[in-house]
Amino acid sequence: MREYHIVELNNLSDVAEQRERPRNENVRSAMRGVRFQRLIDNYSLIARDNLFTECDEYNEKLNKLYDGVASVSDKNAPCGEFLFDSVSTLGYDSLIIDQENEVVFIGQLLNWSREYFNWWIENSNVGFVQWNSIASFVADFGLPKVGSSGAILLNSPGYGIFGHWLIDFVPRMALSRLMLGADRATHLFGPLSDWMRDLITRAGINSFQPVGTELTSHSDLRLPSSTNAGYGFAEPINSLAWRTLSLSFNRLNISRDMPTAERLFVSRKQWQGTRAIDFHDQLENLMVERGFVVLHPEALSLAEQACMFAKARVIVGEDGSALHNIIFSAPGARLGVLMDPQRSNLWHAGICHLLGHHIAYAPLTRRLDEIAGDLSFVGSFVDQLCAP
Known part of the structure; x- marks a missing residue:
């Protein structure tokens, strides 16, 4: 020893x-x-005024936090x-x-x-x-x-x-x-x-x-x-x-062989993680009603995931690393992150900042006795995210 x-x-x-x-x-x-x-x-990152699409207190707090870490990323992460x-x-x-x-x-x-x-x-x-x-x-x-x-x-x-x-x-x-x-x-x-x-x-x-x-x-x-x-x-x-x-994935041109959608909901229903939302079925139904295609990433190959995100313009999902797939989306996509309010995962904001996307976070309680309120809140959040 x-x-x-x-x-x-x-x-x-x-x-x-x-x-x-x-x-x-x-x-x-x-x-x-x-x-x-x-x-x-x-090089130093320049703050984007339109990075966050929501102006509520929760998103303004996250925006301020992110701007702070982004402003020193060139010094804190020397390559x-x-x-x-x-x-x-x-x-x-x-x-x-x-x-x-x-x-x-x-x-x-x-x-x-x-x-x-x-x-x-x-x-x-x-x-x-x-x-x-x-x-x-x-x-x-x-x-x-x-x-x-x-x-x-x-x-x-x-x-x-x-x-x-x-x-x-x-x-x-x-x-x-x-x-x-x-x-x-x-x-x-x-x-x-x-x-x-x-x-x-x-x-x-x-x-x-x-x-x-x-x-x-x-x-x-x-x-x-x-x-x-x-x-x-x-x-x-x-x-x-x-x-x-x-x-490298675009060159495969696999979009000819699979359906794509401009509105994508990334679900963790089939993922056995600790941050899963308690009401997957109701949430997926709500998203389908709003024209979203439900995606379970673990069921697709990397190339298929890249293809789905490349065509999507509005992406909503539970906080998780599957949302990092927005790196495959064309600039200007909008990402809605359904968050545990006890977390502040700003990796999503960082990716959107660098690649020209927009982002908004929605804090959810995830309590079974508050499902109805959460669903109503998510519905309003998604409607705002999709608005022209």
């Missing part, structure tokens, strides 16, 4: 501080083997690559560990939030024993098997969810193409499903393999930094990656 020190890299100031003023010799030695190189300059001289990866999400110096690396730049790491280290059966402090813990990770040299790592939390691929992995794959020698490098991912292989191939990556979940050592491990931070997206890399992906 060893005591491991947590190095949290949320921005470039953290990288500099951990290198210049480390809290102990372990961190100092570990940071000597870490380098960051910027690959592309971000570059990390190089680690000698580290290991562990677990489904590939935690980066310097065993020699007894340090683990997390942070926004690596797509590892502190909140998620705290849950992950305790619940992933990777050898965690106990916390010593907020900055260190005891664990027995075991001995690593020998892994790669000079590979590019593209695995991190959120890996198994398609919607997270659209905002976390598709842009980072595009960023990895700017790395020197990327065409010849092996790209390391988590377990690979067919739809993941499809997205990887469309990103122009030809050499890739799963990294595995057991402790694995790597020399000269490279990885693209996170391309978003706190609901703010770095630009131009995100919109470039999304538009390139959209074009």
Whole structure:
């Protein structure tokens, strides 16, 4: 068993501080083997007056919150690559560990939030024993098997969810193409499903393999930094990656073989998640009455989902990553998000901001005894969203 020190890299100031003023010799030695190189300059995002279509108190609050994070996204999400001289990866999400110096690396730049790491280290059966402090813990990770040299790592939390691929992995794959020698490098991912292989191939990556979940050592491990931070997206890399992906699906021209609609309701009825609305049947009926086609994304291929969203002009759905498919819609689409009022998911607003769409949020109670009120509220919300 060893005591491991947590190095949290949320921005470039953290990288500099951990290198210049480390809290102990372990961190100092570990940071000597870490380098960051910027690959592309971000530009500042300009606020859009017509991004939010609703002017009620709830939407005005979200609009103000979003404008705040978007205004600093160019600074908080620098687009570059990390190089680690000698580290290991562990677990489904590939935690980066310097065993020699007894340090683990997390942070926004690596797509590892502190909140998620705290849950992950305790619940992933990777050898965690106990916390010593907020900055260190005891664990027995075991001995690593020998892994790669000079590979590019593209695995991190959120890996198994398609919607997270659209905002976390598709842009980072595009960023990895700017790395020197990327065409010849092996790209390391988590377990690979067919739809993941499809997205990887469309990103122009030809050499890739799963990294595995057991402790694995790597020399000269490279990885693209996170391309978003706190609901703010770095630009131009995100919109470039999304538009390139959209074009690759458009070339398939599958719309000839399937029905499409200008009004689309994205339902989570068949999705076994914790945020599902309690009254799916009534909600779907309400949407059909207003001319919407009900879509269950998990029943369609990626190409079919892209086709449906490409033709839609008004999209309504429960808060969830399936709504990230609006990246495939032509500019000017309108997105209505049915929200749990305890959440403030502004990723949807960020996507709409970058791609020229419009958005409105509708807070729902989700209580069974308030279904009628919620349905009436949704009906009025959708009518306003569809109004010319």
